[in-house]
Every structure is written in structure tokens, then in C-alpha cells.
Amino acid sequence: MKTFTDKEIEQVYKMDEAIKDTYNTLNTLNEGLIKMEQRTVIPVEGDKVMLYMPCVDNKEKFSAVKIISIYPDNAADGYPATQAVTVLTELEHGENVATLDASYLTKLRTGAMTGIATDLLSKKEAKELGIIGTGGMAFEQALGVLEVRDIKKIRLFNRTLSKCDNFKIRLEEHGVKADIEICEDVNDVTSASDIINTATNSTQAVFEDEHVKEGAHINGLGSYMPEMREIHTDSIKRARHVIFDDVDGVIEEAGEFIHAVESGDFKWNKAIGLKDALNQEFERNNSDITIFKSVGASYYDMSAAIGAYKKLV
Amino acid sequence: MKTFTDKEIEQVYKMDEAIKDTYNTLNTLNEGLIKMEQRTVIPVEGDKVMLYMPCVDNKEKFSAVKIISIYPDNAADGYPATQAVTVLTELEHGENVATLDASYLTKLRTGAMTGIATDLLSKKEAKELGIIGTGGMAFEQALGVLEVRDIKKIRLFNRTLSKCDNFKIRLEEHGVKADIEICEDVNDVTSASDIINTATNSTQAVFEDEHVKEGAHINGLGSYMPEMREIHTDSIKRARHVIFDDVDGVIEEAGEFIHAVESGDFKWNKAIGLKDALNQEFERNNSDITIFKSVGASYYDMSAAIGAYKKLV
Incomplete structure (x- = not known):
């Protein structure tokens, strides 16, 4: 099980690649090979929420779950309002291979779809x-x-x-x-x-x-x-x-x-x-x-x- | 975000402590301070399955999701039939603090409840x-x-x-x-x-x-x-x-x-x-x-x- 920080990810994975990967994922979705499950929403206290978003890609043979905490008032304590990690499991043998910080990745994947839509x-x-x-x-x-x-x-x-x-x-x-x-x-x-x-x-x-x-x-x-x-x-x-x-x-x-x-x-x-x-x-x-x-x-x-x-x- | 292997966990966390913690968790459950959500089951291929099990403890102020792959025929390729990790999030500020291998912990927690039930x-x-x-x-x-x-x-x-x-x-x-x-x-x-x-x-x-x-x-x-x-x-x-x-x-x-x-x-x-x-x-x-x-x-x-x-x- 490897762990990767936002900084490590940002150094190697860029917008041009994210756009290509997002495009391919949308095609895989159209082929019926991606299963997105209902996300789980757990209210914590006040307006704080935990979200769990699992998904499976049967073409790339990975599953992922993004774990997100949304804490709107966090800034006062010096924490981000949203904190997220994604756990990846390879589906050949079901090995949980990596935990990736998902702050940069969330921004990047949104930018990638913005790019694709803007191009269209x-x-x-x-x-x-x-x-x-x-x-x-x-x-x-x-x-x-x-x-x-x-x-x-x-x-x-x-x-x-x-x-x-x-x-x-x-x-x-x-x-x-x-x-x-x-x-x-x-x-x-x-x-x-x-x-x-x-x-x-x-x-x-x-x-x-x-x-x-x-x-x-x-x-x-x-x-x-x-x-x-x-x-x-x-x-x-x-x-x-x-x-x-x-x-x-x-x-x-x-x-x-x-x-x-x-x-x-x-x-x-x-x-x-x-x-x-x-x-x-x-x-x-x-x-x-x-x-x-x-x-x-x-x-x-x-x-x-x-x-x-x-x-x- | 820290990562802990089964071996690291096994060295410091033993049955007597797991029994105490399990006992306390059951009491917290009785106090209504634990929210267990519906687990997500994603069939992968054949009899392979991915499971996602999220839960929140509002007394200890942690949430956890256990990510489990069940691959019954894995032994032939030298992998365990079940592989699991748990991601912990602290609920004061919603920080994802650790990914723990969950093979030893799954056995230990079952042993702990076996101990409690056997005692009763x-x-x-x-x-x-x-x-x-x-x-x-x-x-x-x-x-x-x-x-x-x-x-x-x-x-x-x-x-x-x-x-x-x-x-x-x-x-x-x-x-x-x-x-x-x-x-x-x-x-x-x-x-x-x-x-x-x-x-x-x-x-x-x-x-x-x-x-x-x-x-x-x-x-x-x-x-x-x-x-x-x-x-x-x-x-x-x-x-x-x-x-x-x-x-x-x-x-x-x-x-x-x-x-x-x-x-x-x-x-x-x-x-x-x-x-x-x-x-x-x-x-x-x-x-x-x-x-x-x-x-x-x-x-x-x-x-x-x-x-x-x-x-x-």
C-alpha cells in the first residue's frame, strides 16, 4: 500500500494527461464498463459531512473510493473546508494498492472536464x-x-x-x-x-x-x-x-x-x-x-x- | 496521512485492549453515538466482490471505512482471498489521518467479540x-x-x-x-x-x-x-x-x-x-x-x- 501526497501527484500528473484520461473514462462509461455506486453521505455535526464515493472501472481494472470531509467552518482553525483522499484497488487480485491525496486531483479532474466541454x-x-x-x-x-x-x-x-x-x-x-x-x-x-x-x-x-x-x-x-x-x-x-x-x-x-x-x-x-x-x-x-x-x-x-x-x- | 502495515499494528495492539475497546464501542452504540451506514457491495467479475463499509463514531470522533476485496480463487495466484484496509478520518477537523491494513484487525476484532460473548x-x-x-x-x-x-x-x-x-x-x-x-x-x-x-x-x-x-x-x-x-x-x-x-x-x-x-x-x-x-x-x-x-x-x-x-x- 503506497501513499502519495498532493505535491507528489502534482509533479507528475498534468492537465493534458488528465484530459486524455477523462475522455477515455467517458468512453468506457459509454461502453458500460464503469459502475458508479450511490455515494454514502454521513452528517457528522452541524453542517459537517462525510462523503464516501465508490466506483469501479472494469476496463482499467481498478476500483476507487474517494473519502471526503466537508467542514465549512474549518478555515477558522487553519484546516481546509474540504479534505479528500482516494483509495485505489487493482481488480486483477483485489489488492489495495494506494491512497492518494485527492485535493489536487479533484481540481484537476474538474479542469479536465471543463477543457473537454469547452472544446465541444x-x-x-x-x-x-x-x-x-x-x-x-x-x-x-x-x-x-x-x-x-x-x-x-x-x-x-x-x-x-x-x-x-x-x-x-x-x-x-x-x-x-x-x-x-x-x-x-x-x-x-x-x-x-x-x-x-x-x-x-x-x-x-x-x-x-x-x-x-x-x-x-x-x-x-x-x-x-x-x-x-x-x-x-x-x-x-x-x-x-x-x-x-x-x-x-x-x-x-x-x-x-x-x-x-x-x-x-x-x-x-x-x-x-x-x-x-x-x-x-x-x-x-x-x-x-x-x-x-x-x-x-x-x-x-x-x-x-x-x-x-x-x-x- | 499515515500508513500502517499488519505487522506494525500486530506489534502494538493486542487482544486484551481490543476486548476493552470493543466493549466500549458496543456501549457507545447503545448510547446512539455510532452511525453504521449501509455497506456498498460492487460485484467485480465472476464471484469477486468489492465491499465498502463506512461507519462514524461521534464519541471517539472518528469515522472509518473498511475497503475489502473478496477474491475466492486468489490462492492460486499467491494472493489472499480477502484483502482489506481501513481509512480513518478524525472528526474534529475532518482530516484523513491513516490507512491501516485490516487483515490482522479483522481477525482481532472478531476474536474480541468472541471473547466478550464467551465471557457472557x-x-x-x-x-x-x-x-x-x-x-x-x-x-x-x-x-x-x-x-x-x-x-x-x-x-x-x-x-x-x-x-x-x-x-x-x-x-x-x-x-x-x-x-x-x-x-x-x-x-x-x-x-x-x-x-x-x-x-x-x-x-x-x-x-x-x-x-x-x-x-x-x-x-x-x-x-x-x-x-x-x-x-x-x-x-x-x-x-x-x-x-x-x-x-x-x-x-x-x-x-x-x-x-x-x-x-x-x-x-x-x-x-x-x-x-x-x-x-x-x-x-x-x-x-x-x-x-x-x-x-x-x-x-x-x-x-x-x-x-x-x-x-x-
């Missing part, structure tokens, strides 16, 4: 990326987009504006060559960006629909609970194409979509799962907007954990 | 222990009995008789002072023993009821699937007291009891769970026989993992 939906000539929310998940979501489009300009907005500085430095240190601008007004981001990434903990829409650039593609990466909101209802209403990372998961968890269905502004059957979107062409004219919405699913976690493990050993 | 049910003056089946689980079950009764004589029977030799040596090397005899006839074991441990993979009764010593206590530790049998139906029928390690688990899994209920020889309401038996007196006369039946439950695994972890760090 956004304009080929998209050059400008807008980022709303520069917190924990945002960095790898930017990398996912950068992997599939030739981005020349990145605009950043964060409610606490000063946090944009570090985010800009981090992108630059990572080798990102695009021009990076920090915006004080979120409308300056949305009105200029071909691709908009939102990754916040907001409980209301983080931008106004009327300022969204014509033809923009929106990646909604926060709003993973019914009480959360991030993408504006009017954007949801007029989106020409909508892809969900996991249809069942989004229907259960994604606040702004649940809200839009309740208000009659959206119908679930308008959306398509990422696995079903893989080999489709999505027609669009210059004014159409499109949306990718992610809440996560255990097969994405498994995919990244297997990919990382293979590089590590 | 067997005659105080019991001096002779009979062991039917000297395979993987048997050693710690013997230690559990030795912890609670002053055993002077141990009789061993195994279908493959030669395996008894190693088992005898192992007991002696462990410091067991009782006289140890290897028997070629299982009746020689049952007719002389005050306490009988069975731990086999049998699909039929491993002894005849008519040869069981008057006043004997039987610990049934195999037969953890509906198609398995171990304790003779006639013994089940006439037992004065029956304790199950976990009532719901036994009803679902224990072959000889399911069979006895189907044939009208036993009623489920005659049995009592170990947690409810803790502070009871079980009256018996000299001819009464009693039975403890174990199939395992996640709170026992959690208890041993927490106990071991506390000793290790």
Missing part, C-alpha cells in the same frame, strides 16, 4: 477568458480552458479583489503567456470574454446576463448545492446548448439549474451529459451562448486517481 | 477449548477465549489434519500454556470441550449435535454467506441462549441460521444482539448449550482501527 461548445476562435472567482477550484479550470483554446487575454474578477493578485502571479509562474488583467467590475469580465469560468460559493447569480458577450461559453463550476446560485437564470434560459458533467448529479445538486426548472425557465431534457456529448457537433451562430455545468461524479475522481497512479509507479 | 455465555469453570478449523480466522478466536477463561486444554481439528501442527506451534510460540492435542476425529473435540470455536468455509455442519458436550458454548465464526453452514441445526434448535454479533447482519448472511429459520427449527426473536447482551445475566443449567454467531459489522472494524491508531501514534 466554445467558438474555435475564442481568444479571451474571463474568470469570476479566484478561489480553490479556479486555477485548474483556467488550465483546462488554456489546454483547448488559444487564449490571448485573461480577465480576473473576485469579490475580494486583492486575491486576484496572487492568482495572476500563479498563472504567470505556471508559464501562462496570455495578458492578464484584474477587473474591478464583473461586467468588464463578462462583456469581453469568449469563455467565462465561474467558481464561487455564491448563493446568487455572480453576473448579469445582459452583459454577457454574444457567443460566449460559460463554465459553471461552483453551485454544487441546491441553495447555491452562480449562473444567471436568463443565461440558462437562452443558452442554445447545455452540457452537464453528470446529468443525475446536476439535477440533484446544482442550485441555479434546480431553481431555473422550478421557475419554468429551463427543462432538464434540454441538457445533455458530457459522456453523450463527446462525439457530437454543436451548431452555433455568433450570438448563441452555451453552458457547461459541473458538480462532480465519482468516475471523474476515479479516472484522475488511476491516471496519476500509473504515472507515479 | 460459557460456564465460568470452562477449562477445555475445542477448535474446528485452523484457517485464517481461528488463531485470534482462540486468543479471545483464552483472555476470558482459564483454559487448560485445547483440542484441534482440521479437515486437512497436517495444518493443525503449525497452528499448535503458533499457539505455543505465542506463550499459550494449555496442553494442546491434535484430534483426527471431530467428535473427540466436541465431546470433550466446554467451548467450541468453529471457523471454516464449510457448506454443511462441521460437527454432529449428538456429540456436543453437555453445557458447551459454541462460537460460530465462519458461515458468513447464506449458502454456508457450520453449526448443526439440532444444536441451534436446542440452544438455550443465542447471541448474534449484529442481528441484522446475521439475519442476512449466516447460512445455518437462515436455514434453521426456514426449516422451522429457530426463530429470529430467540437471539439477542451482543450490544444488548452486555449487561445481562444468562442463566444456564449444566446441560444447556449456548451459541454465539458472528458475521462482522463495520462498527467492530472501526473500533479496532481506532484502538490500534491510538496506540500507533
Whole structure:
């Protein structure tokens, strides 16, 4: 039984590989060779929760369980709000082979699906990326987009504006060559960006629909609970194409979509799962907007954990 | 995140401590502070299975998930038929603190409950222990009995008789002072023993009821699937007291009891769970026989993992 830290994983397993592995996993899912089981949710105390997400890949011959603690008030004590590990078992002989820290992997696998969805939906000539929310998940979501489009300009907005500085430095240190601008007004981001990434903990829409650039593609990466909101209802209403990372998961968890269905502004059957979107062409004219919405699913976690493990050993 | 091997755990965490910890865990269960969730069973291929067993202890403030692969034909490739690890999360801040190999811990926790049940049910003056089946689980079950009764004589029977030799040596090397005899006839074991441990993979009764010593206590530790049998139906029928390690688990899994209920020889309401038996007196006369039946439950695994972890760090 080996143990790998986030740092060890981050050094060897990168976005381009995660995108390939995620793509392959979605195909395996389509072949019926992945079994995702119901996750187990155990409330601990107050709003603290333990989650157990098991999954089996009968093609790669691994099973994985991601173990996640969600402790919203942890920051006060110097701990992250979310802590996760994934245990991998090889299925030839059932040997439990590794425990991997899953903080980096969770961000990376979300970035990978963001990359795949952005490649399917956004304009080929998209050059400008807008980022709303520069917190924990945002960095790898930017990398996912950068992997599939030739981005020349990145605009950043964060409610606490000063946090944009570090985010800009981090992108630059990572080798990102695009021009990076920090915006004080979120409308300056949305009105200029071909691709908009939102990754916040907001409980209301983080931008106004009327300022969204014509033809923009929106990646909604926060709003993973019914009480959360991030993408504006009017954007949801007029989106020409909508892809969900996991249809069942989004229907259960994604606040702004649940809200839009309740208000009659959206119908679930308008959306398509990422696995079903893989080999489709999505027609669009210059004014159409499109949306990718992610809440996560255990097969994405498994995919990244297997990919990382293979590089590590 | 720390990782501990079976060997490291075995060096520091022993039967006497496991019995105390198991006893405390059962009391915590009675206080309503333990949440055992439905386990997840994922069939892999053929008769191979992955099991995920999560559990939370809100008194000790740990959660645990035991990850088990059951690969019945593994021996041919030099792997154990069952391989398990337990991941522990502390619940103050939700930190995933350790992955523990769970092979030794599974045997130890079963031995601990065998000890507790034997202390409740067997005659105080019991001096002779009979062991039917000297395979993987048997050693710690013997230690559990030795912890609670002053055993002077141990009789061993195994279908493959030669395996008894190693088992005898192992007991002696462990410091067991009782006289140890290897028997070629299982009746020689049952007719002389005050306490009988069975731990086999049998699909039929491993002894005849008519040869069981008057006043004997039987610990049934195999037969953890509906198609398995171990304790003779006639013994089940006439037992004065029956304790199950976990009532719901036994009803679902224990072959000889399911069979006895189907044939009208036993009623489920005659049995009592170990947690409810803790502070009871079980009256018996000299001819009464009693039975403890174990199939395992996640709170026992959690208890041993927490106990071991506390000793290790």
C-alpha cells in the first residue's frame, strides 16, 4: 500500500494527461464498463459531512473510493473546508494498492472536464477568458480552458479583489503567456470574454446576463448545492446548448439549474451529459451562448486517481 | 496521512485492549453515538466482490471505512482471498489521518467479540477449548477465549489434519500454556470441550449435535454467506441462549441460521444482539448449550482501527 501526497501527484500528473484520461473514462462509461455506486453521505455535526464515493472501472481494472470531509467552518482553525483522499484497488487480485491525496486531483479532474466541454461548445476562435472567482477550484479550470483554446487575454474578477493578485502571479509562474488583467467590475469580465469560468460559493447569480458577450461559453463550476446560485437564470434560459458533467448529479445538486426548472425557465431534457456529448457537433451562430455545468461524479475522481497512479509507479 | 502495515499494528495492539475497546464501542452504540451506514457491495467479475463499509463514531470522533476485496480463487495466484484496509478520518477537523491494513484487525476484532460473548455465555469453570478449523480466522478466536477463561486444554481439528501442527506451534510460540492435542476425529473435540470455536468455509455442519458436550458454548465464526453452514441445526434448535454479533447482519448472511429459520427449527426473536447482551445475566443449567454467531459489522472494524491508531501514534 503506497501513499502519495498532493505535491507528489502534482509533479507528475498534468492537465493534458488528465484530459486524455477523462475522455477515455467517458468512453468506457459509454461502453458500460464503469459502475458508479450511490455515494454514502454521513452528517457528522452541524453542517459537517462525510462523503464516501465508490466506483469501479472494469476496463482499467481498478476500483476507487474517494473519502471526503466537508467542514465549512474549518478555515477558522487553519484546516481546509474540504479534505479528500482516494483509495485505489487493482481488480486483477483485489489488492489495495494506494491512497492518494485527492485535493489536487479533484481540481484537476474538474479542469479536465471543463477543457473537454469547452472544446465541444466554445467558438474555435475564442481568444479571451474571463474568470469570476479566484478561489480553490479556479486555477485548474483556467488550465483546462488554456489546454483547448488559444487564449490571448485573461480577465480576473473576485469579490475580494486583492486575491486576484496572487492568482495572476500563479498563472504567470505556471508559464501562462496570455495578458492578464484584474477587473474591478464583473461586467468588464463578462462583456469581453469568449469563455467565462465561474467558481464561487455564491448563493446568487455572480453576473448579469445582459452583459454577457454574444457567443460566449460559460463554465459553471461552483453551485454544487441546491441553495447555491452562480449562473444567471436568463443565461440558462437562452443558452442554445447545455452540457452537464453528470446529468443525475446536476439535477440533484446544482442550485441555479434546480431553481431555473422550478421557475419554468429551463427543462432538464434540454441538457445533455458530457459522456453523450463527446462525439457530437454543436451548431452555433455568433450570438448563441452555451453552458457547461459541473458538480462532480465519482468516475471523474476515479479516472484522475488511476491516471496519476500509473504515472507515479 | 499515515500508513500502517499488519505487522506494525500486530506489534502494538493486542487482544486484551481490543476486548476493552470493543466493549466500549458496543456501549457507545447503545448510547446512539455510532452511525453504521449501509455497506456498498460492487460485484467485480465472476464471484469477486468489492465491499465498502463506512461507519462514524461521534464519541471517539472518528469515522472509518473498511475497503475489502473478496477474491475466492486468489490462492492460486499467491494472493489472499480477502484483502482489506481501513481509512480513518478524525472528526474534529475532518482530516484523513491513516490507512491501516485490516487483515490482522479483522481477525482481532472478531476474536474480541468472541471473547466478550464467551465471557457472557460459557460456564465460568470452562477449562477445555475445542477448535474446528485452523484457517485464517481461528488463531485470534482462540486468543479471545483464552483472555476470558482459564483454559487448560485445547483440542484441534482440521479437515486437512497436517495444518493443525503449525497452528499448535503458533499457539505455543505465542506463550499459550494449555496442553494442546491434535484430534483426527471431530467428535473427540466436541465431546470433550466446554467451548467450541468453529471457523471454516464449510457448506454443511462441521460437527454432529449428538456429540456436543453437555453445557458447551459454541462460537460460530465462519458461515458468513447464506449458502454456508457450520453449526448443526439440532444444536441451534436446542440452544438455550443465542447471541448474534449484529442481528441484522446475521439475519442476512449466516447460512445455518437462515436455514434453521426456514426449516422451522429457530426463530429470529430467540437471539439477542451482543450490544444488548452486555449487561445481562444468562442463566444456564449444566446441560444447556449456548451459541454465539458472528458475521462482522463495520462498527467492530472501526473500533479496532481506532484502538490500534491510538496506540500507533
